[in-house]
Amino acid sequence: MSLVFEHTTLGQRVLFGSGKAAENLAAEVARIGPGKVMVIASEFEAVIAAAVSQNIEVTLMYDDVAPHVPIEKADKARAAAVRHGIDLLVCIGGGSTTGLAKAVAMTTGLPIIAVPTTYAGSEATNVWGLTEASRKTTGVDDKVLPITVIYDAELTTSLPAELSVASGLNALAHCVDSMWAPRADPINQALAAEGIRALNQGLPLVKDDPEDLAGRELALYGAYLSAVAFASAGSGMHHKICHVLGGAYNLPHAQTHATVLPYVLAFNSAAAPEAERRIAAAFGSEDAVGGLNQLRERLDAPTALKNHGLAEEDIPEAVELILSQIPTSNPRAVTRENLTVLIQAAFAGSVPEV
Template sequence: MSMIFEHTTLGQRVLFGTGQAAKKVAAELERLGSTRPMVIAAGPERPLAETATADITSALWWDDVVQHVPVEVADKARAAAQDHAVDALVCVGGGSTTGLAKAISLTTGLPIVAVPTTYAGSEATNVWGMTEDRTKTTGVDDRVLPVAVVYDAELSKTLPVGLSVASGLNGMAHCVDSLWAPRADPINQALALEGARALALALRGIVADPDDLGAREQALYGCYLAAVAFASAGSGLHHKICHVLGGTFDLPHAQTHATVLPYVLALNAPAVPELAGRLATALGHVPVGEAEDSALVMLHGLPTDESHTPAAVAVAALRELYAVVEAPARLSDYGFTAEGIPEAIERILKAAPTSNPVTVTEENITGLLTAALTGAVPSPAAATLIAR
């Protein structure tokens, strides 16, 4: 079969170096000709932001950062930037901080230098998102793509293990979604699979030793690849589900993505066995003898008659990683309840991409949310599949 696809690579500078954030931030602002930068960092991240911006003088510090970027918060920050004649934005933090910088840039065109302290990946996409009236709206605009990203593993050392895991699995969700999102192509699939491999290794390393800077570097590398793949492939079913759960029910971003991911994989993987097999390999699954393989799958609750399908092995490999890193497992732990399922289903069905490998129905989304709510073991055999 011949390859026919169109791929766009976003233009962005990436500066990677442990312990070098301050020097690189200053150099980027000088390159941009900026003399009045606005530094955006949530209150708890002020010490990290001071480290990353030690070599510059800011015109304004901004610490009003709220997850899912409420419109009113974005409006206040835009007004402050205008009042202080800001000429560039430096955001130091996670996805919410980067998201606020993007919201400002969306209407002002101010260039962004992003300094991530988590593994969210927002810094490498041209996707913005804001929330109003319990509805999260996202869009694509090249104005919000940071002109430069400064990665420094030292700045992620203080991220607690639990948050590191949730954030890294948020990056893993970018990888998995990019395998079959609306604009998925062989290039972003390759990036996504390498990102998944790096993140799986990194998270195991961080859990084993939170001070392992090599593992922290791998996590940043993996989340960057995941985000580049996601920016190209677009938002798939997983992200549509999580945007509803986050924007409408105010669930925490990273933990929600981490919790939902195994269930979306279990739904879609049987319809794309070749991609599922490649994902299983990226996650560290090594084909072994039938007895050992069956034992691995049974350990994670999958039926033995499905133990050797690529979908089953991919789900088992992800579940094994989740067990090792003690990943988030139940939406009920973050405030979601069964009473919210009907509204969530209604919103998800409206947003679900028609290109999803499996036809999205009220029945399979009900099953997915119910299982994710309680932490039931995901199984491809349990999904109601209508393959495209």
């Protein structure tokens, strides 16, 4: 059968090098030209942000960052950018920080330079997310795609091993979801498979030695590939589940993705045999679920949503909220009954079953 598909590759400059973040940021700001710079970084990342931005002139350092980008935080940051006449946004941090920069860019059109310190991957996508009244809304807008991403594995050493594992598994979820997302094609599937391979190799090294830059470089490389694949393929079943859970119940982003992933993989595997084989091969395993479970066991990964803030009585409401969000292209039909079983299993942390 001949190949027929439509693929879009997003245009973005990527600078990758350990210990080079400050140097690369200064060069990029100079390349873009003179203007007022707003650096967005959480209080937790203040020291890193100061070091990375030491060679540029900063008009505004902004640290009012929160998970899932509450609309109130977005409006406040947007107003600050306008008030100070900002020309360029620089975000230094994880997914929440990048998400806030995207929220500002969405209404102002300002360009973003992203300097990630986690494996969230938001920096390589044109996807935005905002939370209002405990409901998370996501969308796609090319205005929010950072024009440049500066990767420096040294910056990720600020992330403890446990959070590095959760963040890396979040990246792995981008890869897995890209195998059957609404716009999945051979190109983004190839990127996703290479992302799985890199993360499968790199994350155990990070777990064993959090200061090991070789492992962190592999994980960061894999996280970038995962995000590019996700941006191209779109948001599949896994991400729809996690966005609802995170927005509605304020669950931690990375841990939620890390916990839910094996259940979605087990749910879809039999209905997507070609994707399952590619995932298994990327893990170097006979089957995809087995390969993922072996990695998760090696990493002592998060195992139950009940440990991260979901209450059992919230499951029926969560199922109803999620059902309407599942893409019709999902390989296996999703019903209220089988989705309830999936969420209950993820809540309890029981062994995922194909």
